[in-house]
Amino acid sequence: MRAMSAARVSAATTVRQAGRLRLTVDETGRITSVAERRHLERPFLAEVDLAPAIVAGGVESWLDREVGIDDDEIDITVRRENSLSVNLRHSLSTGWASRLLIVNTGAEPLVVERLPLRVRPAPGHRVSALAAGSRICWTAQAEDGHGPLLTVRLTAGAAASIGAEHIEFGGLRLTPGQRYVAQLRWELLATPRSVVVGPGRDVLVARAVYEVGESALLPDDPDAALVVPPDVAVDSIEEADLAGREVFVTSPGRHEIELRSAEGDVRWELSWVRPLADQLQAWADTMLARPRTSAGVVAIEDLPSAIVLQAALGAGGLEDADDASDALDLLTARLLDGPAPGGGANPQSVLYLLGEHGRTGDLDVVDAAVRQAEILLAQGAPPMPGLGLAVLRMVLATASGELGSSTAGRVSSVVAQCVARAAQHTGDGDDRGRDDRGGEEQDPGISAVRRAAELELLLAVLPLLPPDPGHHQRISELVRVLGAALGGGLPGRLLRPPPVTEHAYLVAVLRMLPEDGYPEVTRSWGAPAALLAQQATLQVLDRLTLGTEVGTDPVAHLDPSSEIAAAAAWLALVQRHG
Structure with a gap:
């Protein structure tokens, strides 16, 4: 030595x-x-x-x-x-x-x-x-x-x-x-x-985040002492196929749970968050407390907050439903008169407008949404996050039979362009995380989002694509990448997760998978696709609503300048399309 x-x-x-x-x-x-x-x-x-x-x-x-x-x-x-x-x-x-x-x-x-x-x-x-x-x-x-x-x-x-x-x-x-x-x-x-x-x-436990009221099952070891904080309840379970000690809470928070024994202490930091629907309602309530216009209408000026409010209103249960409806009507009127907040056309403005058609039946908003989609497609850029979901909403609007022939024809043209674009990107092949020149690997977050946007569009237009085994092969590869970006169902959490808005978007795309979840890929994951989507949703809610300290339950307000609003909007769209 x-x-x-x-x-x-x-x-x-x-x-x-x-x-x-x-x-x-x-x-x-x-x-x-x-x-x-x-x-x-x-x-x-x-x-x-x-x-x-x-x-x-x-x-x-x-x-x-x-x-x-x-x-x-x-x-x-x-x-x-x-x-x-x-x-x-x-x-x-x-x-x-x-x-x-x-x-x-x-x-x-x-x-x-x-x-x-x-x-x-x-x-x-x-x-x-x-x-x-x-x-x-x-x-x-x-x-x-x-x-x-x-x-x-x-x-x-x-x-x-x-x-x-x-x-x-x-x-x-x-x-x-x-x-x-x-x-x-x-x-x-x-x-x-x-x-x-x-x-x-x-x-002993594979997950770190649970819904409020959901329990984490720990082994019933008579030689181990279970130590929990006062806010955590414990219940013993003795059934034929299930035995152990359940720990659960009745309000959101993050807590340390410990099993002490001579073989070594086992400690977990577990989180409990509100169910997605309840959290959307809570966010909507905070938005309705924002300043009002001179006419007494709540001023909602950013699309992410509007999408959250729209989803909460559609789910029912808002005490101030009339205030929410008035706030959305005011923003919609602004969109019909000018560009979307923050600049020109983007998929979220299309999604919001089509959501307003579903809420009010107003045909003018469909026309405005199609116009925005046409602008997006004219840019010739790769698929953007939200484009696939927008296509699905346009198809649903057409299926209602309420659109005029001119608007319906324009919707068909937009959908046809999206089908062609999806087929074109499928033909590009799998670049395995490389840039278009086959050079060095890109930033992991950007790479995952770009591939998720391609997958989102492919899933949306798949029934309309011409028969080609390459489509299924490409989707399978993109599903594999998406699963890895969300942890693949591995125990615990990603130690370096993507930015929270991107994290929420990846969850939204995962929720678009069919029920069987492309089993040739997903059966190798640590959890079925639907369960992974639910776990990933809870992880995003944990990041958005809980503080960094154990035992805290801060209120996460939807500040339109923060990432919370942008991420919450993707979760709201998951709620509507999940």
């Missing part, structure tokens, strides 16, 4: 095998690439290494770093003068295991608040995880949804938290000479489904 300064950097690298995995290691012992040996061009990880620790209230830069690299082992030891030694050992044989050994080498008790193991995913991968104390489930999945997946589970010790680029240990109080050991085991699994029935079982 050789010692080196922590500041020394070397370009030398070593390649090691661990079963089906190939690891690239630099001279400092830092793992710089982890890939499946048949697909070295698609690495799962870009870095695995020790990060600076927080010890006794201060950030520690290690004094030295000893590294040993053998055929079946990578060994790294860092030290804090006269007080702490940390050893990270990667064992490589038919598989890969990592052991973290923390020792108080000083003469006084020592508190290690945070000791992160940096685990940085490679570009082109998303990570879903659920940290549960002595149990974790962490999974890296390719953005295109193709396997295999890299997972890690704890076989000893406990994780304090999991972030987008680290697994953190900490909260350790070590007496002189005391040792603490944590061990991780890395595995390759074929599909999200195999993760759920494998490492996912370690964390």
Whole structure:
């Protein structure tokens, strides 16, 4: 084993095998690439290494770093003068295991608040995880949804938290000479489904977000004490095919739940949110408290808020239904007289106007919606989010038989152009996350949204497309990408989810899938397509309505300048089309 300064950097690298995995290691012992040996061009990880620790209230830069690299082992030891030694050992044989050994080498008790193991995913991968104390489930999945997946589970010790680029240990109080050991085991699994029935079982619950009134089922272990905050209720279930302890709440919030036992404490941070319909009603109520015009009408000036109000009014239950109707009438009159708020034509203005036709039966708004759609199509741009849903609403408006022959003919022309555009994009083939020149991968969020918009349009016009097996193949590939963008039903949450508006839009497109959900793709997911859509909806509501602190239940107002309104509009459209 050789010692080196922590500041020394070397370009030398070593390649090691661990079963089906190939690891690239630099001279400092830092793992710089982890890939499946048949697909070295698609690495799962870009870095695995020790990060600076927080010890006794201060950030520690290690004094030295000893590294040993053998055929079946990578060994790294860092030290804090006269007080702490940390050893990270990667064992490589038919598989890969990592052991973290923390020792108080000083003469006084020592508190290690945070000791992160940096685990940085490679570009082109998303990570879903659920940290549960002595149990974790962490999974890296390719953005295109193709396997295999890299997972890690704890076989000893406990994780304090999991972030987008680290697994953190900490909260350790070590007496002189005391040792603490944590061990991780890395595995390759074929599909999200195999993760759920494998490492996912370690964390006992696969989901982190529930509807208010819905319960999370925990095992009924007589040797484990269940610890819950006062706002969380517990009920025992003993049925032939179901047994355990249910935890649930009656109001929205985020809570820590813990099972304590001699085998190790298991902790979850679980959220409960209002059902989508109830949350839309709550948002609509806050909108009706906005300032009014001189005529006493609530001023709704942005399309996202109007779409939410429109959906809530259509669902019934609004106490101030007349005020809501007047507010929508005022905005609609403005749209008929001029451009949509925020500029020119966009799919949301088309969707809103067609929604107004459904609410009022006014034929003038259909004509205005078709005019906006014609402007959109004349731009010749790739499919935009909302275009497919707009096509569906136009077809529904035509089916009513109330449109004049001129407007009906224009609707048919718009639909025909959308069919042609969908067929054209299907013929472009699968670019697997590359740009149109076959160059570097694009930003993951933009890429997912662009593909979702293509999928949305294809699903909307599929019955009108000419017979071609390429259409089904392209839809299947886009469904695979969409599923991966929403976590694929893997346990826990996406550690780096897309921006919340894009997240909500992806949910809306997923809700458009047919009942069977393209089983050649979705049967490999960790949850059926309909269940994944529901879980993803709750995750978006969690992001929109709950604070970052455990136990909070803030009111999320629909500020038209915020992302909340834009994301809520997509959820409102899901409610109307789900």
